[in-house]
Amino acid sequence: MESHASLLGPAEWAALGLSLKVALVATLASLPFAIVVAYWLAADKLPGRSLLDALVHLPLVMPPVVTGYLLLVLLGRRGLVGEWLEQHLGIVFAFRWTGAALAAAVMAFPLMVRAIRLAYENTDAGLRQAAASLGAPPVAVFLRVSVPLAWPGIVAGAVLAFAKALGEFGATITFVSSIPGQTQTLALSIYNQMQVPGGEHRLWPMVLLATGLSFAALFLSEALVRRSRQRLE
Amino acid sequence: MTLDLDLRLRRGAFELALRLSTEARVTALIGPSGSGKSTLLHAIAGIIEPSAGFLRWGDETWFERSKGINKPPHQRRIGYVFQESRLFPHLDVQGNLRFGMRYATPPRSQFAYGSVVEMLALGSLQQRSVHNLSGGERQRVAIGRALLAQPALLLLDEPLSSIDRAHADQLLPYLIRLRDDLQVPMIYVSHDPDEVSKVAQAVVQLGDQRPLFERWQKGMPD
Numbered sequence: 001m002e003s004h005a006s007l008l009g010p011a012e013w014a015a016l017g018l019s020l021k022v023a024l025v026a027t028l029a030s031l032p033f034a035i036v037v038a039y040w041l042a043a044d045k046l047p048g049r050s051l052l053d054a055l056v057h058l059p060l061v062m063p064p065v066v067t068g069y070l071l072l073v074l075l076g077r078r079g080l081v082g083e084w085l086e087q088h089l090g091i092v093f094a095f096r097w098t099g100a101a102l103a104a105a106v107m108a109f110p111l112m113v114r115a116i117r118l119a120y121e122n123t124d125a126g127l128r129q130a131a132a133s134l135g136a137p138p139v140a141v142f143l144r145v146s147v148p149l150a151w152p153g154i155v156a157g158a159v160l161a162f163a164k165a166l167g168e169f170g171a172t173i174t175f176v177s178s179i180p181g182q183t184q185t186l187a188l189s190i191y192n193q194m195q196v197p198g199g200e201h202r203l204w205p206m207v208l209l210a211t212g213l214s215f216a217a218l219f220l221s222e223a224l225v226r227r228s229r230q231r232l233e
Numbered sequence: 234m235t236l237d238l239d240l241r242l243r244r245g246a247f248e249l250a251l252r253l254s255t256e257a258r259v260t261a262l263i264g265p266s267g268s269g270k271s272t273l274l275h276a277i278a279g280i281i282e283p284s285a286g287f288l289r290w291g292d293e294t295w296f297e298r299s300k301g302i303n304k305p306p307h308q309r310r311i312g313y314v315f316q317e318s319r320l321f322p323h324l325d326v327q328g329n330l331r332f333g334m335r336y337a338t339p340p341r342s343q344f345a346y347g348s349v350v351e352m353l354a355l356g357s358l359q360q361r362s363v364h365n366l367s368g369g370e371r372q373r374v375a376i377g378r379a380l381l382a383q384p385a386l387l388l389l390d391e392p393l394s395s396i397d398r399a400h401a402d403q404l405l406p407y408l409i410r411l412r413d414d415l416q417v418p419m420i421y422v423s424h425d426p427d428e429v430s431k432v433a434q435a436v437v438q439l440g441d442q443r444p445l446f447e448r449w450q451k452g453m454p455d
Contacts, residue, residue, distance in 0.1 A: 124319075126315065126317070126319050127319055127321060127322075129278075129280050129306070129313075129319075130313065130315060130319040130321075131321075131332070132279075132280075132305070132306040132307045133278055133280075133306050133307075133311055133312070133313035133379075133382075134307075134312075134332050134333030134336065134378065134379070134382040135307050135310070135333045135336030135337060135382050136307055136332070136333065136336060137307050137336075138305075138307075140336075144332070145321065148323045149322070149323055151323075
């Protein structure tokens with residue numbers, strides 16, 4: 001009989017730790033971009049809006065394997081951009097945890113942008129007009145009014161993206177494969193375990209863990225959105 | 234300083250034509266709802282873009298369709314006191330008051346923080362959240378905030394209308410003090426003749442410009 005402590009073995013703990021690291025880095029690195037892109041999409045005057053909108057949402061509707069393959073073609077070691085990045089900046093994504101973070105960021109980006117955009121759209125345009133009337137140029141209106149007012153929504157979007165990044169599978173396995181300790185996140189580890197005959201008993205703790213983490217993140221995100229609505233009323 | 238304008242403004246399905254020239258320190262814009270009072274203030278502030286005409290303040294042109302001039306709001310040096318205050322909910326009273334100060338360049342430092350706070354009796358409110366201010370207090374903060382941005386022209390859009398009668402009477406002396414103590418010209422929108430007679434020096438009456446059928450549908454208001 002297995003003891004309680006060994007429900008998760010060293011390999012599973014490593015997968016969990018890697019997942020958290022990958023998801024955290026993916027979320028924090030893409031957040032500044034999401035804040036700007038969402039504002040662009042929420043403003044109705046700026047050019048190129050529909051094109052940007054479609055581009056941002058592409059990973060949401062494309063087969064993840066296609067997204068992963070495109071990442072590989074672009075950013076793999078022999079990829080169009082990947083080769084240049086390695087030669088000039090020494091940055092390698094292929095088959096590294098950084099690649100897993102990039103894949104997770106790309107897949108979670110639409111969700112993050114949507115949540116932040118909603119937060120912008122819920123803020124009062126009258127307050128931006130007031131700020132402009134006080135002499136604030138557009139960038140200052142953005143930084144001193146729009147972002148602070150949308151902040152709870154921005155945090156909610158980040159938490160949602162974190163949850164999505166934590167569970168990302170298709171694009172990740174295609175782009176960086178499933179290397180234990182390097183790119184094998186919790187989701188990939190579960191999939192891997194499924195391939196092992198009679199491995200179900202080691203599967204369940206990870207399945208419960210993944211479910212619990214996702215649920216907690218969604219719950220937190222929803223609570224933040226509710227709080228932000230109350231605050232603005 | 235002269236405010237000189239001749240503007241066409243699209244509003245919904247029809248166009249509003251407004252012409253105005255005033256040199257008075259306090260010009261009141263009165264007229265029934267639908268006469269375009271608030272729309273005109275929005276156009277002066279640059280929040281909406283007229284479809285034709287020109288708008289000049291002193292020797293500055295803020296808008297001129299034929300020359301392609303349309304200065305954005307933050308370059309017009311206006312102070313706008315909105316009907317509903319529009320205080321920033323994420324800042325306290327002091328944060329609201331100081332918001333526009335950094336954009337006022339040195340030659341424009343007519344109003345010092347201390348004297349504005351004193352004139353509008355805001356001393357005890359400075360650390361307060363804007364969420365638990367009364368209607369009158371909110372408008373005083375909004376006026377102070379507009380003044381501290383060092384405007385060349387102050388626009389007031391029915392500043393007393395969102396406040397109940399008793400509090401409005403308390404705010405009125407502040408507006409009169411504003412008129413007498415400051416060198417800032419004001420455009421004051423109101424529908425209350427009593428209020429206007431107490432504050433304004435010149436009165437511009439705007440007519441109901443809505444098409445006849447729409448007035449008829451709404452049963453000829455005011």
